[in-house]
Amino acid sequence: MHRTGRTRRTFVTGAAAAAGSAALPAGQAAAAPRGPRAGRTVAVLGGGVAGLTAAHELAERGFAVTVLEKKGLGGKARSMDVPDSARGGRRPLPGEHGFRFIPGFYRNLPDTLRRIPFPGNRNGCHDNLVASTEVMLARTGREDIRLPFSTLGTPPGPLSPDDLLRTVTGLLVTAANLPAHEVAYFANRVLVFFTSCDKRRLDDWERTSWWSFLRAARMSADYQQLLAIGITRNIVATKAEVASTRTVANCFEAFFFNMLGRTADGEPDRVLNAPTNEAWIDPWVAHLRSLGVRFEVGATVLDLPYADGRVTGAVVRDADGTRRTVTADHYVCAMPVEHARTVWGRALRAADPQLGRADRLETDWMTGIQFYLTEPTPVIHGHINHLDSPWSLTSVGQAQFWKGRNFPADYGDGQVRDCLSVDISEWSRPGILYGRTAKQCTREEVAREVWAQLKAALNDTGRTVLRDSALHSWFLDPAVDGIGTPEPRNDDQLLIHPTGTWFNRPTARTAVPNLFLAGDYVAVDIDLATMEGANAAARQAVNALLDASGSAAPRCTVTPLYRAPEFDALKRHDEFRYGLGLPNLFDLG
Incomplete structure (x- = not known):
C-alpha cells in the first residue's frame, strides 16, 4: 500500500481530546483538551450531520477525532455562499x-x-x-388547501380506535373535500397500521408499497394526489408508488402524534x-474545535485498506492531488452510501457481507x-x-x-x-x-x-x-x-426507500472490529433518509465503538420514534393473529 503524508504518529500528536471519558451535560463547558491515551484515536470519514454527530459524541468522551470531508462541513445540510453575489460589505x-x-x-x-x-x-x-404555523397544498388550476397546524389540538385523553378514526376523518373532511367512502377507507388504513405488531410491520408492510397499502389505484385522482402522493412528499420525501409502507407510515404515525402534542420536541x-451555517453548522464546528476535533476539508477518501482482520488506514486525496494514508485506531465511515460503498474494497466486503448488501440500496435525485x-x-x-x-x-x-x-x-x-x-x-x-x-x-x-x-x-x-x-x-x-x-x-443524491429496503440496510457495528458505519442509510428506528436518521446512526456507531474499545464512558442515548401506548394491547393481539396467519383485526382488505 502506498503511504505518503501523515503517519499514525502525526495523527495522534496532532489531535487533541476533551478531558475525561464521561459525556458532558447539556450546556456544560468542555474541559481543556489533553493528549489522548493509546487506542483512542478516531478518523471520521465524512463531515455531514452523521460525521459531525459522531465527532461530537466521541470528543466529549475523550477520544482524539479527525474529520475528513471532501467538500464542506455540514454535508447536504450546510448552506453555501452564492459566488460573486456580495456587494458593499454584505455577506x-x-x-x-x-x-x-x-x-x-x-x-x-x-x-x-x-x-x-x-x-x-x-x-x-x-x-x-x-x-x-401552516402548510399549503398548492393545486394548479384549483383552489389551494391551507392547513393550520393547530387544527387538531391536544385530545383530552388516550385515543381509542374510534377516537383515531374520528380524528383522521374530521381532519380530512374539513380540509380535503374527498368522497366520504375514500376518507373512511384512508382512516381505516391508518388504524390498521397503528395497531399492527412489529412483526407484521416488518414482514408485510415493509414489502408493501404505500400506494398499494392505500389501494390508491382504485381511488379518485384527489385521493391519489392528497393522501398517497402528498403525504409521502411532505413528510418523507419519497415516491408513493414504490416507497415501503413501513417507512412512510412509521413517520406518518410519529408526525400525527406530534400534531396531537404527544411526547414531541416541539411544533410539527x-x-x-x-441560513443553516449561521444558525447551526458554524457554531457546531467551532464547538467541536474547542473539544479538540481536527478538520481536514478537501480530503477525498479513496480506499479503506484491510489486512489482518482490521482496517489499516484511510487512503485520501487532498485538493492539490496529493495521495496519503491517514491511520487511526478506529474508523467511522460517515459518508453518503453512494460514496461510502466505493471505498469498501473486495477484502473488506468479504469480511462483512452486509457491506455488499448495501449495493442494493437505491438513491435518486x-x-x-x-x-x-x-x-x-x-x-x-x-x-x-x-x-x-x-x-x-x-x-x-x-x-x-x-x-x-x-x-x-x-x-x-x-x-x-x-x-x-x-x-x-x-x-x-x-x-x-x-x-x-x-x-x-x-x-x-x-x-x-x-x-x-x-x-x-x-x-x-x-x-x-x-x-x-x-x-x-x-x-x-x-x-x-x-x-x-x-x-x-x-454528486449529492438522496437515499430512497422502495419496498424491502430495510433488509439491505447495514448496522452501525460491522464485523470488522475497528470499522463503524454512520449515515442515514444505516438501520435506525426512523428508517428514513433524514438528518434525524444520520444523527441516530452516528450515536449507534459511537456506542459500538465504545464497546469495541472497552471504554467505560456513558453510552449515547438513542431515542426511538414515539408510539402511542394505548395501542400496545391491540398490537399484542395483532401479534397473536399474525402468528395464526390472520389479518389485522381492523383490516377490511
Whole structure:
C-alpha cells in the first residue's frame, strides 16, 4: 500500500481530546483538551450531520477525532455562499442543497442542537428553531388547501380506535373535500397500521408499497394526489408508488402524534431562524474545535485498506492531488452510501457481507434551487407542496423566518429581500415549459422551468403571487452537473426507500472490529433518509465503538420514534393473529 503524508504518529500528536471519558451535560463547558491515551484515536470519514454527530459524541468522551470531508462541513445540510453575489460589505447570498425541515417528532437531533452553544441562547442552537404555523397544498388550476397546524389540538385523553378514526376523518373532511367512502377507507388504513405488531410491520408492510397499502389505484385522482402522493412528499420525501409502507407510515404515525402534542420536541414543522451555517453548522464546528476535533476539508477518501482482520488506514486525496494514508485506531465511515460503498474494497466486503448488501440500496435525485426576489414573497407561513407540479416541487419563503436578519442590508447587493427555496424531487418527468425532464435541461432551463411551475400553482387563483419583475437571480446546487448533456450527474443524491429496503440496510457495528458505519442509510428506528436518521446512526456507531474499545464512558442515548401506548394491547393481539396467519383485526382488505 502506498503511504505518503501523515503517519499514525502525526495523527495522534496532532489531535487533541476533551478531558475525561464521561459525556458532558447539556450546556456544560468542555474541559481543556489533553493528549489522548493509546487506542483512542478516531478518523471520521465524512463531515455531514452523521460525521459531525459522531465527532461530537466521541470528543466529549475523550477520544482524539479527525474529520475528513471532501467538500464542506455540514454535508447536504450546510448552506453555501452564492459566488460573486456580495456587494458593499454584505455577506454573499445564502444558497443550499435544499431547505431545512426539522419536525417536532425528531428526538435525537434536537438533543444535539441543545448541546451546541450559541451566544445568547439558553438551549444552544436548538433555540434557533422557529415554528411555521401552516402548510399549503398548492393545486394548479384549483383552489389551494391551507392547513393550520393547530387544527387538531391536544385530545383530552388516550385515543381509542374510534377516537383515531374520528380524528383522521374530521381532519380530512374539513380540509380535503374527498368522497366520504375514500376518507373512511384512508382512516381505516391508518388504524390498521397503528395497531399492527412489529412483526407484521416488518414482514408485510415493509414489502408493501404505500400506494398499494392505500389501494390508491382504485381511488379518485384527489385521493391519489392528497393522501398517497402528498403525504409521502411532505413528510418523507419519497415516491408513493414504490416507497415501503413501513417507512412512510412509521413517520406518518410519529408526525400525527406530534400534531396531537404527544411526547414531541416541539411544533410539527420547524425551520431555522437564519441560513443553516449561521444558525447551526458554524457554531457546531467551532464547538467541536474547542473539544479538540481536527478538520481536514478537501480530503477525498479513496480506499479503506484491510489486512489482518482490521482496517489499516484511510487512503485520501487532498485538493492539490496529493495521495496519503491517514491511520487511526478506529474508523467511522460517515459518508453518503453512494460514496461510502466505493471505498469498501473486495477484502473488506468479504469480511462483512452486509457491506455488499448495501449495493442494493437505491438513491435518486432531490436537489434544491433558490430564487432571490426583490420583494417580500412569503406566500404562507410554512412549507408549500406544489401538488400538481410535474417535477414534484416543495418550497418555503425563508426571509420571514429570519427575524434577526435584514435581508437587503445583510446579504447580496442590497436589492434582494426574500429567498424562495425550492426542492425538486422529480428529475425524470417532462416539464410544462420545454417538455423535457430536468436532467435533459440546462441549468438555465431548469431555473426557468421551475419558476414556470411555481407560477402555475400560485398565480392561478386570481392574484399574482410571483412576479417576473421581482426575480433577481437564482442558485442551483453545484452538486448537479452535466445536465442537458448525455451524462447528467448529481454528486449529492438522496437515499430512497422502495419496498424491502430495510433488509439491505447495514448496522452501525460491522464485523470488522475497528470499522463503524454512520449515515442515514444505516438501520435506525426512523428508517428514513433524514438528518434525524444520520444523527441516530452516528450515536449507534459511537456506542459500538465504545464497546469495541472497552471504554467505560456513558453510552449515547438513542431515542426511538414515539408510539402511542394505548395501542400496545391491540398490537399484542395483532401479534397473536399474525402468528395464526390472520389479518389485522381492523383490516377490511
